[in-house]
Amino acid sequence: MANHQPLFSLVPMNERAHEVVRLERNRDWRVKDREDKLVLCIGHLISRSGNATTLVTLGRDERNDIFVDSAQVANLQCSFEFNPDTYFVMFYDRSRAMTSKIHGRMCHPFQQGRPRKVLVHPGFNEFIGFGGENADSIQFRLRWHRDPNPNLADTIVNLNSELASPRVTQVRSIEPERSLIRWLNLGCLGSGSYGEVFQAINADDGNLMAVKIMRQRGNSQEREMWKARWMREVKILSEARHLHIVEYIGAQGWDGEKVSIFMGLKEGTLTSFVERELPLPRLGLSDIVFNHMLQAIDFLATRNIVHRDIKPDNILYVRQTDRYLFQLGDFGLSTRVVAEANPQGTPIYIAPELLQRGEVTHKADVWSLFITMIWISGNQQFRSLGDGYGKSLERTLEILSECTLSEPEYFERFRGMERINPQGRPSAAQLLLRYYGGEGLTTPRDQIPPLNL
Structure with missing residues (x-):
């Protein structure tokens, strides 16, 4: 059933992907692009999954939105789903054998120890592959047709403050990093003597963040002084969990030249x-x-x-x-x-x-x-x-x-x-x-x- 304008297309990158596109069972998702080539359009149909945040499911089971006729593919192989708070799109590996992958020039792939989901966005994580021992039996490239979050341009931010998203993200430790926060830079919000503040998307959950990056400058004594101040700020923030105090997400980089403090993003x-x-x-x-x-x-x-x-x-x-x-x-x-x-x-x-x-x-x-x-x-x-x-x-x-x-x-x-x-x-x-x-x-x-x- 028609729903919206297409959000992106899956462009086949190898012959097995072309076969998926040509399957008669996938005809409702299939269109010709501007180059008169067959692609799978995503976002204009309502998923059969019954999940309001799911854009599309792919797999060998005929109950999937897009059917993949291959013994190398799981019954439910992968899916594209919205973050329900920000509406950014996430790619999920649903296979038990973990045979889905993502790659590209700018890429944060699946990693061991993290949930098998990752952000996909124009210019970021553009290629997917799944099936087979190397998760590359079937390969597609994402071609975006419109902004996955049209309200992002309306977000108003202050250049000199920590900012936050409506959703509270779990607080992370300020101890040496066990799992670094991975993020996509959406642009600089402002700068000062301490460094810069960036608008960002968390690549592992699709939430908006403000990333405050402080560069350690000066002699060793001055650097230690600033580091101590930033540590104090982070420690206080990590303890101050309250409805009317901006949410703290995490901090990392204490052993390097740049310290990053992650806050949510407000209007x-x-x-x-x-x-x-x-x-x-x-x-x-x-x-x-x-x-x-x-x-x-x-x-x-x-x-x-x-x-x-x-x-x-x-x-x-x-x-x-x-x-x-x-x-x-x-x-x-x-x-x-x-x-x-x-x-x-x-x-x-x-x-x-x-x-x-x-x-x-x-x-x-x-x-x-x-x-x-x-x-x-x-x-x-x-x-x-x-x-x-x-x-x-x-x-x-x-x-x-x-x-x-x-x-x-x-x-x-x-x-x-x-x-x-x-x-x-x-x-x-x-x-x-x-x-x-x-x-x-x-x-x-x-x-x-x-x-x-």
């Missing part, structure tokens, strides 16, 4: 959300972001982790069916609770106690979230501060106070977050309990002191 940042879209009133947007970020900060606080760089560029979002999900990303400056640390980050978002080299606690993240809430309001006085460079702390605090007084209704629920003394500043847990009835709390309720504003 954009809070900055791009406000500047490009803003489908929500600012009051409604601030309520959602406030709630989601309080949950993230509270979770981190229970693990003695301070993000230290909360700002619109580091808050990511993804559309869900009828709502938006915001997540905290970029843990490059994150640290454990410590007595003091050098102030780092964008000055306007840095808590006063950090500027004065005071104790680093999760209350600093509460301050940064308060400044982010002012940013969402669009207050012109606040925008006049820019990034905060060149302004004294006293003048900055004066302007922030004027901002809160100018819109009392908007800033009511943020009251107390602006306190200079972190001991008097409310915690994320206290704010969640007061304004959201404790929804999303990680801190046990009996450990949350009363909030007096």
Whole structure:
């Protein structure tokens, strides 16, 4: 039964493949290409398998979509299937004898110890073979007719943050690699002093990722310093599994010149959300972001982790069916609770106690979230501060106070977050309990002191 326009064709590369194409049982899949040659078109018919994600099955059993009349081929030899989350196409070896293979100029073939599935994509893993001792009795080349993921071009990304896909991928160890993450580069998203960020597809599961590649530069002491920082970032991320914290996939390359950190891919940042879209009133947007970020900060606080760089560029979002999900990303400056640390980050978002080299606690993240809430309001006085460079702390605090007084209704629920003394500043847990009835709390309720504003 006709379904869609063809996604790709299987072009026969040897005589046995031509025989498969010419079989009368495969006539519904057979077409003539632009060169008047017979090929098998994939994607325009619904598979007989009954699986909604299966494009086509091939094998000796007549119940397959494409019948292969060969004793060297398994009853169910192989299949092409969609990743249900990203719609990229995967090639599966379904034979018990593992007699399917994939090859090409750019290729990540099947490997022992990995599931027998691999990404196929224009220019990547273009040739398949199956049947026989060397899995080459029947050979086809994939010729693509259209983008396997038409929505990919609509993906909006931020160039300076870790980004994530809607699907959480299993966390991998940061210990020496047992199984390297294999990936297809879809292009550079941005670069900085640390290295580059690439958009990528995981070649072994078809999920989208952001790959942050840091190059070790400088003398040996500097290289060890950066490596220690990246290790700290990865360790914190690997422990921070929470709905409102960007997903960590894995890291590798610690013994080489380049370290790769794999994150998921999101649609954009809070900055791009406000500047490009803003489908929500600012009051409604601030309520959602406030709630989601309080949950993230509270979770981190229970693990003695301070993000230290909360700002619109580091808050990511993804559309869900009828709502938006915001997540905290970029843990490059994150640290454990410590007595003091050098102030780092964008000055306007840095808590006063950090500027004065005071104790680093999760209350600093509460301050940064308060400044982010002012940013969402669009207050012109606040925008006049820019990034905060060149302004004294006293003048900055004066302007922030004027901002809160100018819109009392908007800033009511943020009251107390602006306190200079972190001991008097409310915690994320206290704010969640007061304004959201404790929804999303990680801190046990009996450990949350009363909030007096």
